[in-house]
Amino acid sequence: MSDAAFGAIAFVTLLTIIVGARGIRVARTPDDFMVAARQVPPGLNAAAISGEYLSAASFLGIAGLVVSQGLGSLWYSVGYTAGYLVLLLLVAAPLRRFGAYTIPDFADGRLGSAALRRATTALVLVIGWFYLLPQMKGAGITLQWVLGTPYWVGVATLGIVVSANIAMGGMKGITFVQCFQYWLKLCAIGIPALVLLFAAGHESTRNLMPDRQPVFARATVVRITEPTEFTLGRAATVTVTGLLDNRQFRHQAVRLCACRHVAGPGTRAGFGAGAPVPTSLAMAPSAQLPWDSPLLATGTNGAHPLVATYGVIIATFFGAIGLPHILVRFYTNPDGEAARRTTLIVVLLLSTFYVFPAILAVLARLRAPELYLSGDSDSIVLALPSLLMPGVGGQLLAALAAAGAFAAFLSTSSGLLVSVAGALSHDFMNGGVTSFRWCAVAAGVVATGAALPVGRFSLGLLVGWAFAIAASSFCPLIVLGIWWRQLTRAGACAGIVVGGGACLAAIVATMAGAAARGWSAVLLGQPAIWTVPLAFGVMIVVSLLTQRTVPGSVEQVMLRMHLPEKVSAVSPGGRPPGTARYPRRSPP
Amino acid sequence: MDADETGRPARQLVVWRPDQVPAQHDVPGPGDLRDGTTTGRLLIRSLMRAQLGLSLMCLAVALTVTASFPVIAAMVPAVGRITVAGLPLTLVVLGFALYPVLFAVGWFYHRQARQLETRFTELVDPPRPEDPAAGRPGPDV
Missing domain, CATH: 1.20.1730.10 (Sodium/glucose cotransporter)
Structure with missing residues (x-):
């Protein structure tokens, strides 16, 4: 997986650099640099x-x-x-x-x-x-x-x-x-x-229903990579391999209460269809x-x-x-x-x-x-x-x-x-x-x-x-x-x-x-x-x-900002005071 | 174009540039705007007021449509339990339905603002027949 993704990221980055670098030949004045x-x-x-x-x-x-x-x-x-x-x-x-x-x-x-x-x-x-x-x-x-x-x-x-x-x-x-x-x-x-x-x-939309805790639509084995604290919405029976709540399991069915649990790294937990989904505390779910x-x-x-x-x-x-x-x-x-x-x-x-x-x-x-x-x-x-x-x-x-x-x-x-x-x-x-x-x-x-x-x-x-x-x-x-x-x-x-x-x-x-x-x-x-x-x-x-x-x-500034450009030759031209920062060069 | 058949004197070609015309006090024009006469100030103020009124009206519509949803949902909890084709109302409104409303308000504003400016331009700087570029309606979206 990482090869394809790495290739795609490298491609986007290179393309950005190449297209950006083509601009060098065109960009000469600060005006060009800023806004084309x-x-x-x-x-x-x-x-x-x-x-x-x-x-x-x-x-x-x-x-x-x-x-x-x-x-x-x-x-x-x-x-x-x-x-x-x-x-x-x-x-x-x-x-x-x-x-x-x-x-x-x-x-x-x-x-x-x-x-x-x-x-x-x-x-x-x-x-x-x-x-x-x-x-x-x-x-x-x-x-x-x-x-x-x-x-x-x-x-x-x-x-x-x-x-x-x-x-x-x-x-x-x-x-x-x-x-x-x-x-x-x-x-x-x-x-x-x-x-x-x-x-x-268009399968089950159960997890979308109001006031429902999310549940697994089908039996799922969850692999935990880092030590994780999680909660369960209601009690459930889970097949655990690895470290859970400071106890080592080897493919055993465990009844987990609806409370806080700690899983160690590398733990695998099998949930049956319809089991409640555990939520990591790091997700900071809203209680209310x-x-x-x-x-x-x-x-x-x-x-x-x-x-x-x-x-x-x-x-x-x-x-x-x-x-x-x-x-x-x-x-x-x-x-x-x-x-x-x-x-x-x-x-x-x-x-x-x-x-x-x-x-x-x-x-x-x-x-x-x-x-x-x-x-x-x-x-x-x-x-x-x-x-x-x-x-x-x-x-x-x-x-x-x-x-x-x-x-x-x-x-x-x-x-x-x-x-x-x-x-x-x-x-x-x-x-x-x-x-x-x-x-x-x-x-x-x-x-x-x-x-x-x-x-x-x-x-x-x-x-x-x-x-x-x-x-x-x-x-x-x-x-x-x-x-x-x-x-x-x-x-x-x-x-x-x-x-x-x-x-x-x-x-x-x-x-x-x-x-x-x-x-x-x-x-x-x-x-x-x-x-x-x-x-x-x-x-x-x-x-x-x-x-x-x-x-x-x-008054002059208001006129410049609100007068349509179609009304001819009204403003004295040039920029308002304070903005004329660069000497404009005439186009070649 | 020399003399014509009816015997009236020949027409003369007059070179006329609006930036050379001094402010006239009977007909408001670009000169008033440039010189900042009372008429010019009134003109630009009226344009600004019309534009701001249009903007604030559109803003009020957009804000009412979007920002009323949380209050309604908070006061009438039943609203949060409505489902549309199996999807929660919140998802339908926030995920899809508000965007066309925002765009429609923007589109209406864009048209109206352009019309305001076209009318203002025709008022203070009427199109001149010898200049084919003047008075042409703005491009469509």
Whole structure:
């Protein structure tokens, strides 16, 4: 199995490097490096945006979360799609007409403040690195699963490939790579999902029924590779070979109570048809919510699920606007109208993709409930094909899924690294091509180092947090910057510092294990529900208090953002102040 | 085009570029927008208000449709036990049914926003017969 999967991963990686390297000959100016100089038509651009957006969390994380936590986790995939709808409704066309590459460019051009520029750059780095961590973790567990290498090998491989590729090719190569990778990812998740769905047939849907513990549809022997603590929903008789509850068994029938058990490595447990499925404690199943509840649980006891659900909805719906690697793609649209069309196509492409993780998760629960013992829910998409389809077919599907997963890490981390390196080189270096290359390498090294200790957090949770920070800092800045004339520098600064800072502090506290239960667990674990309104509120109140400092250029900037391009020759041309960073070269 | 049969004086070709026309206070035009006159400011404000109104209306529809589901399910537990063709309602709604709604809202918004901009363009910068590119309707999706 590992040969086919390894071949597929190596193929995707090599193809990415080759296509990226072809961009070197074309990319000469920093403009070319960043955004392929506004030459991308909407269909291609939408596929590239989707390719960049569909990350490890979408490819592996959602199916894993749904299997372990329940159907409520599908709010993540709905939210990731709805984020683009919100982006289309509120910012797509004006943001394109404004013509900024990055969020610091937007902040500087709209409000003209060096302090604000530094604050936004710092936040771009925070969000970018936060979002890079789950990609690195995904690469680590994928290579671990495919090749059996230690976790750090996958993390380091991804870090090296992506940093080197960006340092060489920049965005020109990346646009085509990203577009290719959307279709690769769609095939890599769609084909296994559909094949397995038809192969599995419409058998018993017992495990889907409300308020039911999952049961084995047929007699199954479960092999436990690592020491595992698990629980059983009700008592069952199991044929055990190996170490269980500190006793050695040799193919003996054992009556297990409905309580906690410990299995040693290498233990094999045979369950009869209809026996309850054991659940690994590492899956952290929610004690309060049934699996098919439309609500989401956070923390180990899943308190206040309604609040947690709305926390995720707010973070994902409003987070996409503030992601640092998305804005740069809007610059590549020819005009505001094209930006809207691109975004609409993105909504369509994302909707198509997100149907499949749900199908895979349901298949896993129905037909391969032994996955509940595996402990790491994030590898379900990779493990499912060979469990459901023994033989060559399953191996090929597993190889395809592994290749798609690697494509997901490559494309998202490339886009993020371009943004992080761009922010570093614009605002802390001289902004030339050479410094951009060095910054790409440096940012890659930092992300790789930081990804090593995050292995215990689920992919979906990590990405959800990156969205929460973006929603409570950049979302209010961009939305109010576009629609509200009275926004001031002080208001914008205060809003992103208070909102982003509060959100980051809550997440760091959760990661450190500060609050495990009750209200504090929900409000710190899903902070967007209070930090997004807080950021908007602070930004508005401080702006109203400092009305004398509204920038004089506000009317001109509003005109530039909202006037259709068809109205001829109105704006004085060029970019708004603060964004003219590069001398434009005339095309050859 | 010299003289015509009816004896009226010959027409003259006038070179006219909108960026050279000063702001006129009887007919609003691109000059008002460029010079930031009161009329120009009112024009762009009205466009922004119309666009924002459309956006917020679409946002309200999308949020109501999607975000009402958790509250309904939490208040009426029976909703969580409904099955559709053997599948739990939660799976049908969150897994499949919400996506067409999101796309439909986006599609409606895209059309309406384009129409708003076309109407605004025709108002302030009417198509000129000598310029075949002007006044052409926007491309379809």
